[in-house]
Amino acid sequence: RGAARAGRRPLLGGPGRPPADAPPADAPPVDRAELVHALVRRAGGALLVVDLHGADETAVLDRPVLAEVAHRLRSGCGPHDLVARLTDTEFAVLTDLGPVLAYALGTRLVAALAEPYPRPGGVSRVRASVGLAETTGGEPEDVLRQADLARRRAVQLGRDRVEWYDAYLEEQLVRRLDLERELPGAVARGxxxxxxxxxxxxxxxxxxxxxxxxxxxxxxxxxxxxxxxxxxxxxxxxxxxxxxxxxxxxxxxxxxxxxxxxxxxxxxxxxxxxxxxxxxxxxxxxxxxxxxxxxxxxxxxxxxxxxxxxxxxxxxxxxxxxxxxxxxxxxxxxxxxxxxxxxxxxxxxxxxxxxxxxxxxxxxxxxxxxxxxxxxxxxxxxxxxxxxxxxxxxxxxxxxxxxxxxxxxxxxxxxxxxxxxxxxxxxxxxx
Incomplete structure (x- = not known):
C-alpha cells in the first residue's frame, strides 16, 4: 500500500520530484499540432480551452503579459499536463485528471490568471473563460470543438468561469451561432x-x-x-x-x-x-x-x-x-x-x-x-x-x-x- 502511494504521481504539481519526462516549469507552450498529437495518445482525461479577455479598456494583452499567462498555466498544472497555445489569446491544457479534479483545476487557473500583471507604470488585469471537455473516446478535433463550445458558453455567461461541454450545450450554442449569423439584415429583408x-x-x-x-x-x-x-x-x-x-x-x-x-x-x-x-x-x-x-x-x-x-x-x-x-x-x-x-x-x-x-x-x-x-x-x-x-x-x-x-x-x-x-x-x- 505504501509502495503504491509512493509510486503515484502528484495530481496538481505538489511536492516531490517531477517525472523525468515532465516539461520544465518555464517550458513554452506547445502548438496546436503537438496538442492534437498528444490527444491521440491520451486514453482519458480532459481538455481545458482558456480564452483571455482584458478586464477593462486599459488592459493590454501584449507579449510580456501572455508570457506570464503561460507561466501561470504551467505552474498551476501537474507535471504530466500539457499546455498549448491555440491563438493569440487562447491556450489549452490537456490533463489526465477526472471530471471533478479537472473542473477544480480550471477554477484555480481562472483565479491565478485574474491576479494583476505588473507593467511599467501600472498593472494589467485579465479575465479568463474556460471550456472543458472529456477526452475519452473522442477524436482530437471533436474534443477541441467540444471544449471550444464550452468556452463560448463561459463567455456568454459572463466570463471568469468554467463550463463543461454536454450535448444539450452544443445544441444551444449551435442555435445561438445560427441566430447570430441570420439576424443582421433581418429588418432590411422584411x-x-x-x-x-x-x-x-x-x-x-x-x-x-x-x-x-x-x-x-x-x-x-x-x-x-x-x-x-x-x-x-x-x-x-x-x-x-x-x-x-x-x-x-x-x-x-x-x-x-x-x-x-x-x-x-x-x-x-x-x-x-x-x-x-x-x-x-x-x-x-x-x-x-x-x-x-x-x-x-x-x-x-x-x-x-x-x-x-x-x-x-x-x-x-x-x-x-x-x-x-x-x-x-x-x-x-x-x-x-x-x-x-x-x-x-x-x-x-x-x-x-x-x-x-x-x-x-x-x-x-x-x-x-x-x-x-x-x-x-x-x-x-x-x-x-x-x-x-x-x-x-x-x-x-x-x-x-x-x-x-x-x-x-x-x-x-x-x-x-x-x-x-x-x-x-x-x-x-x-x-
Missing part, C-alpha cells in the same frame, strides 16, 4: 413582424388596447420569439435598429385602427439599453408625429427586473416620455421589497403584474394581487394583470379591483388582420 394581444377592461370585457409583440419570421430558422431574439440583438448591437422598426410599425398600425374609429392604446416593450439612447424621446415624438398618433395612445413598457441596473437613466427617459404625453408602464412587477422601494421613483402610469399574484396568499392570507391593487390605487396607477389563462384568474383579478387584463383567457395574440376582425364583435366606443 423578416420582422408584429402580432397584437388585446388588453380588455375586466368589468365588461371590452377591448381598450393592444400590446405589440415582436416576431422574427426567419426563412432559415422559423419563427423566433423575443426571449431568444433580444439577447442576440443586444450582443450584436442591433437593439436600436429593431426598436426603431417596432415603434414605427406599431404607430402606423395604431393610426390605421384610429381611422376606423377605435380609440385604443398600443403598448410597445423597450429595454433599458434602448431607453438609454440620448435620442429615444425625440425619436418617439417623431414616430408619433409621422402617423399623427395622439401621444396618450402610446404606452412604453419596460420590464421591472431589468430596471435596477439603469434606474436613474430609466427614470429620466420615462419622465421625458410623459412630458410628451406618452403613457408609461412597468412590466413584470414582482411585488418584492426591492420592487416596492423603487416603485415610487418611477414615473409610470400602468403597473403590469403576472397571474401568480392572483392565487391565494401564504398561510391563508389574502392574495398578493389585493395588496398590489391597493398600492396602485394609492399611487394613482392602473393595474393590468397579464398572462390570464383561466376564468378563475380573470375573476380573481377583477375581484381585487384590477381594471385591465390580458391573456389567453381573454384574447390570444394574432396578426393585425385577425385582431381587426375580432374588434368587429365590439362597439366602437372610446375607452
Amino acid at each position: 423578416e420582422l413582424d408584429l402580432v397584437y394581444q388585446p388588453v380588455l377592461a375586466l368589468a365588461d370585457r371590452l377591448p381598450v388596447g393592444t400590446e405589440a409583440l415582436l416576431r422574427w419570421r426567419s426563412p432559415a430558422l422559423g419563427t423566433v420569439l423575443p426571449e431568444e431574439l433580444l439577447p442576440v440583438a443586444a450582443d450584436l448591437d442591433l437593439l436600436g435598429e429593431i426598436g426603431r422598426w417596432v415603434l414605427d410599425r406599431a404607430c402606423r398600425q395604431l393610426a390605421g385602427w384610429s381611422e376606423g374609429g377605435r380609440e385604443l392604446w398600443m403598448a410597445v416593450n423597450v429595454t433599458p439599453r434602448e431607453l438609454a439612447a440620448p435620442d429615444f424621446v425625440a425619436r418617439t415624438a417623431t414616430a408619433l408625429a409621422a402617423y399623427d398618433v395622439p401621444p396618450e395612445r402610446l404606452v412604453v413598457e419596460v420590464a421591472e427586473p431589468s430596471v435596477a441596473a439603469e434606474l436613474s437613466t430609466v427614470v429620466a427617459r420615462l419622465a421625458g416620455l410623459r412630458s410628451l404625453g406618452v403613457r408609461t408602464a412597468l412590466d413584470d412587477f414582482r411585488a418584492e421589497h426591492a420592487s416596492l422601494a423603487q416603485l415610487r421613483r418611477l414615473p409610470i402610469d400602468l403597473l403590469k403584474v403576472g397571474p401568480h399574484l392572483v392565487g391565494p396568499g401564504a398561510d391563508g392570507q389574502r392574495p398578493l394581487i389585493d395588496v398590489v391593487a391597493n398600492l396602485g390605487d394609492r399611487l394613482g396607477l392602473e393595474v393590468v394583470v397579464e398572462g390570464l389563462e383561466s376564468d378563475a384568474q380573470v375573476a380573481g383579478a377583477r375581484r381585487a379591483g384590477c381594471r385591465y387584463g390580458q391573456g389567453f383567457a381573454l384574447a390570444r395574440p394574432a396578426p393585425a388582420e385577425r385582431v381587426e376582425a375580432w374588434f368587429e364583435e365590439f362597439p366602437s366606443t372610446p375607452r
Whole structure:
C-alpha cells in the first residue's frame, strides 16, 4: 500500500520530484499540432480551452503579459499536463485528471490568471473563460470543438468561469451561432413582424388596447420569439435598429385602427439599453408625429427586473416620455421589497403584474394581487394583470379591483388582420 502511494504521481504539481519526462516549469507552450498529437495518445482525461479577455479598456494583452499567462498555466498544472497555445489569446491544457479534479483545476487557473500583471507604470488585469471537455473516446478535433463550445458558453455567461461541454450545450450554442449569423439584415429583408394581444377592461370585457409583440419570421430558422431574439440583438448591437422598426410599425398600425374609429392604446416593450439612447424621446415624438398618433395612445413598457441596473437613466427617459404625453408602464412587477422601494421613483402610469399574484396568499392570507391593487390605487396607477389563462384568474383579478387584463383567457395574440376582425364583435366606443 505504501509502495503504491509512493509510486503515484502528484495530481496538481505538489511536492516531490517531477517525472523525468515532465516539461520544465518555464517550458513554452506547445502548438496546436503537438496538442492534437498528444490527444491521440491520451486514453482519458480532459481538455481545458482558456480564452483571455482584458478586464477593462486599459488592459493590454501584449507579449510580456501572455508570457506570464503561460507561466501561470504551467505552474498551476501537474507535471504530466500539457499546455498549448491555440491563438493569440487562447491556450489549452490537456490533463489526465477526472471530471471533478479537472473542473477544480480550471477554477484555480481562472483565479491565478485574474491576479494583476505588473507593467511599467501600472498593472494589467485579465479575465479568463474556460471550456472543458472529456477526452475519452473522442477524436482530437471533436474534443477541441467540444471544449471550444464550452468556452463560448463561459463567455456568454459572463466570463471568469468554467463550463463543461454536454450535448444539450452544443445544441444551444449551435442555435445561438445560427441566430447570430441570420439576424443582421433581418429588418432590411422584411423578416420582422408584429402580432397584437388585446388588453380588455375586466368589468365588461371590452377591448381598450393592444400590446405589440415582436416576431422574427426567419426563412432559415422559423419563427423566433423575443426571449431568444433580444439577447442576440443586444450582443450584436442591433437593439436600436429593431426598436426603431417596432415603434414605427406599431404607430402606423395604431393610426390605421384610429381611422376606423377605435380609440385604443398600443403598448410597445423597450429595454433599458434602448431607453438609454440620448435620442429615444425625440425619436418617439417623431414616430408619433409621422402617423399623427395622439401621444396618450402610446404606452412604453419596460420590464421591472431589468430596471435596477439603469434606474436613474430609466427614470429620466420615462419622465421625458410623459412630458410628451406618452403613457408609461412597468412590466413584470414582482411585488418584492426591492420592487416596492423603487416603485415610487418611477414615473409610470400602468403597473403590469403576472397571474401568480392572483392565487391565494401564504398561510391563508389574502392574495398578493389585493395588496398590489391597493398600492396602485394609492399611487394613482392602473393595474393590468397579464398572462390570464383561466376564468378563475380573470375573476380573481377583477375581484381585487384590477381594471385591465390580458391573456389567453381573454384574447390570444394574432396578426393585425385577425385582431381587426375580432374588434368587429365590439362597439366602437372610446375607452
